[in-house]
Amino acid sequence: MPKIHQLSQSIINKIAAGEVIERPASVVKELVENAVDAGATRVDIAVEGGGRDMIRVVDNGCGIGLEQLPLAIASHATSKIATADDLFSVGTLGFRGEALASIAEISRFVIRSRTPDSAEGAEMEVVGGNASPATPQGCPVGTMIEVHNLFFNTPVRRKFLKTTQTEFGHVSEAVSRIAMPHPRVHFTLRHNNRLVHELPSETLLERIGRLAGKQASEHLIPVESEHEGVRLSGYVAHPRESRSNAKSQYLFLNGRHIRDRALQHALAEAYRGLLTTGRYPVAFLFLEMPAEMVDVNVHPTKLEVRFQDGGRLYSHLLGTLRTKFLSTDMTTHVELHGDSAESERDDAHDPDATAKFRQQVIDWAKTDDFTTGADAPSSGVSVHESQPVRPVGARGASGGGSFGSSPSRAPLQLHSLDSPAFRPYPGGARGGTAIADPASSDVEGDADVSASSEKHWRADPPHTNAIQVHDRYIVAEGPEGLLVIDQHALHERILFEKFKARLEEGRVDTQNLLIPEPVDLSAPEREAALEHRETLASLGLKIEPFGGETILVTSYPSFLANVKPEELLRTVIERIMTQEKSPSLVELTDGLLETMACKAAIKAGDPLSPEEIDSLLAERAKAPDEHHCPHGRPSVLVFPCDELDKRFKRT
Ligand code: ADP
Numbered sequence: 323m324p325k326i327h328q329l330s331q332s333i334i335n336k337i338a339a340g341e342v343i344e345r346p347a348s349v350v351k352e353l354v355e356n357a358v359d360a361g362a363t364r365v366d367i368a369v370e371g372g373g374r375d376m377i378r379v380v381d382n383g384c385g386i387g388l389e390q391l392p393l394a395i396a397s398h399a400t401s402k403i404a405t406a407d408d409l410f411s412v413g414t415l416g417f418r419g420e421a422l423a424s425i426a427e428i429s430r431f432v433i434r435s436r437t438p439d440s441a442e443g444a445e446m447e448v449v450g451g452n453a454s455p456a457t458p459q460g461c462p463v464g465t466m467i468e469v470h471n472l473f474f475n476t477p478v479r480r481k482f483l484k485t486t487q488t489e490f491g492h493v494s495e496a497v498s499r500i501a502m503p504h505p506r507v508h509f510t511l512r513h514n515n516r517l518v519h520e521l522p523s524e525t526l527l528e529r530i531g532r533l534a535g536k537q538a539s540e541h542l543i544p545v546e547s548e549h550e551g552v553r554l555s556g557y558v559a560h561p562r563e564s565r566s567n568a569k570s571q572y573l574f575l576n577g578r579h580i581r582d583r584a585l586q587h588a589l590a591e592a593y594r595g596l597l598t599t600g601r602y603p604v605a606f607l608f609l610e611m612p613a614e615m616v617d618v619n620v621h622p623t624k625l626e627v628r629f630q631d632g633g634r635l636y637s638h639l640l641g642t643l644r645t646k647f648l649s650t651d652m653t654t655h656v657e658l659h660g661d662s663a664e665s666e667r668d669d670a671h672d673p674d675a676t677a678k679f680r681q682q683v684i685d686w687a688k689t690d691d692f693t694t695g696a697d698a699p700s701s702g703v704s705v706h707e708s709q710p711v712r713p714v715g716a717r718g719a720s721g722g723g724s725f726g727s728s729p730s731r732a733p734l735q736l737h738s739l740d741s742p743a744f745r746p747y748p749g750g751a752r753g754g755t756a757i758a759d760p761a762s763s764d765v766e767g768d769a770d771v772s773a774s775s776e777k778h779w780r781a782d783p784p785h786t787n788a789i790q791v792h793d794r795y796i797v798a799e800g801p802e803g804l805l806v807i808d809q810h811a812l813h814e815r816i817l818f819e820k821f822k823a824r825l826e827e828g829r830v831d832t833q834n835l836l837i838p839e840p841v842d843l844s845a846p847e848r849e850a851a852l853e854h855r856e857t858l859a860s861l862g863l864k865i866e867p868f869g870g871e872t873i874l875v876t877s878y879p880s881f882l883a884n885v886k887p888e889e890l891l892r893t894v895i896e897r898i899m900t901q902e903k904s905p906s907l908v909e910l911t912d913g914l915l916e917t918m919a920c921k922a923a924i925k926a927g928d929p930l931s932p933e934e935i936d937s938l939l940a941e942r943a944k945a946p947d948e949h950h951c952p953h954g955r956p957s958v959l960v961f962p963c964d965e966l967d968k969r970f971k972r973t
């Protein structure tokens with residue numbers, strides 16, 4: 323029988339540390355929260371090696387007396403609550419009394435502190451949980467905590483740490499999340515002795531601007547409302563400032579950063595119709611409510627909380643934003659600022675600029691007489707009256723396409739052209755996975771069919787029967803069945819490959835800017851950009867640090883003359899930041915090319931002339947992976963003839 327025994331304090335602390343301290347940023351979060359709880363008006367944070375080597379937090383708060391120091395680093399010792407009832411009226415950021423004990427267990431930890439009423443302070447060192455006695459030490463009023471070699475005695479945790487850059491990104495984010503709701507407190511953040519943040523005591527709006535970057539904060543829409551004891555205030559960004567992820571959505575509850583899926587959903591709902599799919603609003607929202615209306619003791623790092631009435635909060639947030647949006651003229655705003663905007667939506671507002679840009683990029687990439695999209699579309703072949711092709715049962719890798727499937731009918735066998743069985747043009751297609759039922763037994767047979775039809779197929783002029791439907795899809799005849807082509811996705815892929823070929827041939831001319839363009843970034847964005855400076859330079863995008871939050875773009879790839887250097891830089895940075903590992907040159911290049919291709923390609927909704935359709939289809943044969951757009955969506959679907967025959971009960 324296994325024997326039950328009491329765990330040692332050291333193991334208990336390590337287990338607690340495992341929950342609370344995931345990475346250097348968790349230490350920073352706990353220490354800075356303690357400083358704020360101590361009433362500090364100034365907090366200086368310094369980290370080295372992303373926090374792995376050293377973390378130091380110095381504050382001018384209330385300090386800790388010599389005799390209290392051992393208690394501060396003891397587990398379950400806190401000055402913030404005393405009784406169980408207090409748990410439901412927590413007014414401080416901390417209350418569990420576990421953080422210092424956990425951190426001291428897994429690092430070399432030094433604390434030095436002095437209260438205002440004592441003539442001198444005290445110091446204590448703890449190495450892997452072993453504390454030396456506290457000794458008197460001269461120091462200013464407040465507390466200094468230094469954490470060296472985090473996770474030195476928990477090597478598995480240490481091994482899981484990411485790059486210095488990534489870890490520092492988390493540290494910086496942790497600081498932002500505390501600094502944002504405490505704009506009156508002066509914070510500084512240094513990384514490897516470089517000043518990353520200098521946040522003087524300021525207003526909330528100024529603080530947001532400093533942390534999130536000028537661009538995000540310039541056109542913020544203030545929100546404010548109060549409902550049954552709950553106050554909602556803060557700012558949301560104009561839809562134009564949307565992001566490709568939800569990282570720029572900040573939600574605070576009584577001064578603490580929290581994450582709440584329901585409220586995030588309410589935010590997305592409020593922006594419905596204002597943003598294209600895949601875009602996320604930017605928001606800085608602050609909820610204030612009596613402590614007893616929320617349970618903050620449900621998550622080890624208190625990131626999640628439980629509201630007494632989540633449903634009411636949801637409606638409160640959604641209602642407030644909707645009302646605000648109704649009284650704010652969003653549309654005019656978009657058009658007024660259309661020229662400085664970045665999203666595809668905004669491009670759509672300025673067809674001339676888009677066409678010009680498209681022309682320019684295509685000219686640059688042109689290696690033959692490919693003209694699709696270059697000419698202004700003349701007589702679009704719109705076949706609105708014709709029967710729409712409505713496949714049922716599209717599934718698998720169709721990328722969640724909008725084809726509906728009727729559950730009452732057996733699914734139509736739907737191949738995508740990346741099926742190894744399907745090669746209308748030799749040499750073009752790369753191996754891929756079939757989106758049809760992988761168990762489908764006719765793959766071998768198909769191979770024969772397409773092989774035998776290849777010769778015949780190539781002899782004919784391609785797709786003379788192709789038509790455009792709904793200004794969006796091209797329906798064409800393939801050797802094996804009906805092809806439905808997404809015109810935007812296909813053109814995007816073709817351009818992507820062309821751009822790539824140009825880059826690989828080393829034909830990237832750079833254009834030096836006469837006047838370097840300043841770009842305001844947030845601290846982690848700036849760090850990421852500078853870290854990849856050389857990679858960016860090899861793409862023709864040269865940058866220089868320019869003090870504070872600003873970076874200067876000094877040159878850019880000349881074929882992108884119509885894309886703002888700032889936009890290019892932001893695109894690449896977004897790519898760097900959303901990747902766990904440092905992206906390689908290839909990944910960065912691809913990201914940049916994808917964006918360009920997407921912007922330059924014909925759009926869904928563009929009518930095409932028959933010549934343009936033919937030209938597009940001819941180009942399809944030459945692109946190495948013409949079946950997917952660079953974003954991975956399929957560009958061509960195939961409806962095999964024998965399946966159609968079956969559906970029409972011909973066989
Ligand atoms: P908690 O914050 O949950 O109380 P901690 O382990 O983070 O637990 O801290 C333990 C105690 O040490 C706190 O309750 C507080 O009294 C004291 N303390 C920690 N950091 C500071 C600081 N920077 N200034 C003053 N007191 C501090």
Ligand code: MG
Nearest residue numbers: 352356416421
């Ligand atoms: Mg604490």
